[in-house]
Amino acid sequence: MTPPPGAATPPQGAAPARPPGGGGDRPGGPLKHLYSGKVRDIYQLPGGRLLLVATDRISAYDYVLPTPIPDKGKILTRLSLWWFGQLADLVPNHLVDAPIPAEFAGRAMACQQLSMIGVECVARGYLAGSGWHDYRRTGAVCGVALQPGLTEGARLPEPIFTPATKAPRGQHDENIPLASVAGLVGADAAAELERITLEVYRRGAAIAAGSGIIVADTKIELGYDAQGRLLLADEVLTPDSSRFWPADRWRPGRPQPSFDKQFVRDWLDSPEAGWDRHQGGAHPETGPGTPPPELPGWVVERTRALYIEAYERITGDRWT
């Protein structure tokens, strides 16, 4: 297939270009704000480049929570930059050299503006989340049949590619078979996405294993540059895009302790939160629903500590 060349458009369902934080002295100063995802604010840089600013926003169950996690954006950015370096021989990435405005120091990446592929490229080495859910119902994940009798958190004989649609804001991503990806992007590109996703997963899992961390699954995003090359974009192998489990506490047959936002999801489901995310029957952006509650201080602190621990264990660096 011929990749669509040229400038990227904001992703389908992206929030309209609104200055984050409202008018007046808005962040970004003279930079043009293009759009905001759940976590990132994106600005236009000169020369067809983008500034991807990771905020401290946290999302769960497709809602952006009202309480930020201090330093989360910096942790995600520093960890992604580290991984881009570890993966550079496997797949080229979207990073470019450009000055980062001081107000975004540490939490922004300058990158090429790509024509993004509208598929979330997921690799799974273990059964969790929607993979576990689908397997329990159908014995397969994304059309990949798995042996019977696997339990929650089980290790798969081989990592598998389980792509998902990139759902418009307010809707859930949906797992799709490889054939549907081929229908969307062409058979050759679909095969490339699968190959790159599994290679990134294998490399990431092997490196993290050296620090006692299991990468249960991970999601990457790719896009085409103006020459039609497929580049690794967005963030990579972070606690927002991956399930990280402490290897010494891995026990198949139950949900696993993890270094990601599972902790926040569990709190949101607890009686203390008192939140019924299904109440109202709809998502706030598609209809009435109950917005999620503020996180208590101890949940914020614990979540921040988990993100920092993931960063420190994987990179071997101290978080300062």
Ligand SMILES: Nc1ncnc2c1ncn2[C@@H]1O[C@H](COP(=O)(O)OP(=O)(O)OP(=O)(O)O)[C@@H](O)[C@H]1O
């Ligand atoms: N190099 C790039 N060129 C164009 N768009 C990009 C590039 N890198 C990432 N993006 C897009 O920028 C956005 C990043 O914002 P954010 O991570 O908040 O997205 P989101 O998908 O809405 O949220 P979540 O990650 O919680 O699903 C995504 O839509 C992503 O596809």
Ligand SMILES: [Mg+2]
């Ligand atoms: Mg994202």
